[in-house]
Amino acid sequence: MTTRDRIPRPTVKRLSLYLRQLETLAEADRKRISSKQLGETLGLTDAQVRKDLAYFGQFGHAGIGYQVSDLIGELRRILGTDRRWRTALVGAGNIGRAVVSYGRLAGKGFEITAIFDRDPAVVGTEIAGSRVLPATELAAVVAERQIKIGMVAVPADAAQAVADELIAAGVAGILNFAPVRLKVNDQVAIVSVDLTVSLEQLAFKISLGATGEES
Amino acid sequence: MTTRDRIPRPTVKRLSLYLRQLETLAEADRKRISSKQLGETLGLTDAQVRKDLAYFGQFGHAGIGYQVSDLIGELRRILGTDRRWRTALVGAGNIGRAVVSYGRLAGKGFEITAIFDRDPAVVGTEIAGSRVLPATELAAVVAERQIKIGMVAVPADAAQAVADELIAAGVAGILNFAPVRLKVNDQVAIVSVDLTVSLEQLAFKISLGATGEES
DNA sequence: CGTTGTGAAATGATTCACAGCT
DNA sequence: AGCTGTGAATCATTTCACAACG
Numbered sequence: 012m013t014t015r016d017r018i019p020r021p022t023v024k025r026l027s028l029y030l031r032q033l034e035t036l037a038e039a040d041r042k043r044i045s046s047k048q049l050g051e052t053l054g055l056t057d058a059q060v061r062k063d064l065a066y067f068g069q070f071g072h073a074g075i076g077y078q079v080s081d082l083i084g085e086l087r088r089i090l091g092t093d094r095r096w097r098t099a100l101v102g103a104g105n106i107g108r109a110v111v112s113y114g115r116l117a118g119k120g121f122e123i124t125a126i127f128d129r130d131p132a133v134v135g136t137e138i139a140g141s142r143v144l145p146a147t148e149l150a151a152v153v154a155e156r157q158i159k160i161g162m163v164a165v166p167a168d169a170a171q172a173v174a175d176e177l178i179a180a181g182v183a184g185i186l187n188f189a190p191v192r193l194k195v196n197d198q199v200a201i202v203s204v205d206l207t208v209s210l211e212q213l214a215f216k217i218s219l220g221a222t223g224e225e226s
Numbered sequence: 227m228t229t230r231d232r233i234p235r236p237t238v239k240r241l242s243l244y245l246r247q248l249e250t251l252a253e254a255d256r257k258r259i260s261s262k263q264l265g266e267t268l269g270l271t272d273a274q275v276r277k278d279l280a281y282f283g284q285f286g287h288a289g290i291g292y293q294v295s296d297l298i299g300e301l302r303r304i305l306g307t308d309r310r311w312r313t314a315l316v317g318a319g320n321i322g323r324a325v326v327s328y329g330r331l332a333g334k335g336f337e338i339t340a341i342f343d344r345d346p347a348v349v350g351t352e353i354a355g356s357r358v359l360p361a362t363e364l365a366a367v368v369a370e371r372q373i374k375i376g377m378v379a380v381p382a383d384a385a386q387a388v389a390d391e392l393i394a395a396g397v398a399g400i401l402n403f404a405p406v407r408l409k410v411n412d413q414v415a416i417v418s419v420d421l422t423v424s425l426e427q428l429a430f431k432i433s434l435g436a437t438g439e440e441s
Numbered sequence: 442c443g444t445t446g447t448g449a450a451a452t453g454a455t456t457c458a459c460a461g462c463t
Numbered sequence: 464a465g466c467t468g469t470g471a472a473t474c475a476t477t478t479c480a481c482a483a484c485g
Contacts, residue, residue: 019453045466046466046467056457075465076467108323109324113421116422116425184429192243200434202427206328207242207246208246210417211242211306213401214305217306224418235476260444284445286445289442291444442485446484448482
C-alpha cells in the first residue's frame, strides 16, 4: 500500500485542501462525499480529485463515493499530521509571534517546543506560554528535545546561519519565512513562505485583469 | 512589446525571485549578470531564466548577459510594483499585525491605507502608526480612498463576508490569509497564504525523506 | 569566445472517457 | 444509476540545442 510512484508536486498541495474541506464537512456531520462534490468546492475537476487520491491507494467505493472520516484518516497519515511534530521557532519578532499564536497548528500535530531569539530584551519573556530562550542554546535544546522542524522567522541576513545551526542540531525540515533561498543539502526539506512574492503575484494578476485562484 | 502570450503560472512566481535576487545584487553594486549565474543562486537552469524573461521582451544582450539595473526596472514594471498600491487590512489579530509590521511591503509599493477590525476593544488603537477603524466603515473608506487590494486576516468563518464587502467596495484583488477558498467572480484576483498548507507540505516532504525547495 | 532568444523535443500534469463495481 | 480508478489523449511546462549576436 501507499503506492509509491512519482507524486506530482501540485498534488501534495491539493491534499491539504481536501483535508481541510473534509474536516469542515465532518464538523457538519457529513458522512460521504463524491469526488465531484469535493472538487466543486475547491474549483477542481472530479477526475483531478480521484487521480490525486489514487496515487496513494484506493480509498473510495465505486457507486458510493468516499467515507469522510476514512478519507480524513488517510490524508492525515499521508501528510504526516497523524503524528506529533516537535518544532522550534527561531525569531520572536512579528512573524514569529503570529506563527506561535496561530491556533490551528496544535490541532495539526505541530507543537512549538522551543522559541529562540537573539535579542536580550526578548529572551526570557513569555509568548503564548513559552519562555523565549537565547539563540546560543539553540543547538543544545533542539538536539536534546529531538525537535524535527525549525521555523525560521529571522531577518534575511541571519537566515542561512540559523538554518545551518538547525540542521546541524538535527532538524529534518525547515519552514522558512525569510526572503532568501536557503542552501541546504538534499536530505533536508524546505518550504518557504514569502509575503512579498504573494503580493507581487497578486499585483501581477490584477494588472492583467486576471482570473482564478492561486496559492 | 510586453509580448502577450499565455504566461505559465510558475513563471510569475519566479519573476519575484529574480527580482529579489537582482535587488540583492544591485546593493552589492553588481552591474551585469548572465542567466546562468542568476539561475544558479535560485536553483534553476539558465534556459528557464531566459525563457521566463523572454515571455515579456528582449531584455538581455547576447554575449554579455543582463544589465542588473535595467532588469530590475523591467521586472518591477511587469509585476506592477513600479506603481503604488493602496491596500486595506481587515483583521487586526496576530496575522494582521505581522503583516502591518512587515517592513518590506512599503518598499514594494504596497501601502496600508486602512486597517479594520470588528472588535471594539481593538478599534481606535494604533498599529504601526495607523488607527484601527471599525469594520462598519469598511465599504465607505475603501471606496473613498480608492483602495485596490484587500488583505483578509480574519477567522475562516468571517472571510467570505469580508471578501464580498471588499469587492463590492471596489478592490481588484485580495490577499487571503484565512483557511478557506473564497468564492469570487473572475474579475477579482485572489492569492492565498496558508500556513497550515505550508506545514503539511513540509511534513509530507520530511516523511518522504524528500529533496528540493518549494514555496 | 560567451551569452541570448527560441523553435523543437522531452517531460510533467490534467482531463477525458470508460470498464467495472456497488 | 452513480461513482471510482485508470489507461490514453491532451495540454502545459521545462529542457535541449543551436543560430545569431556583440
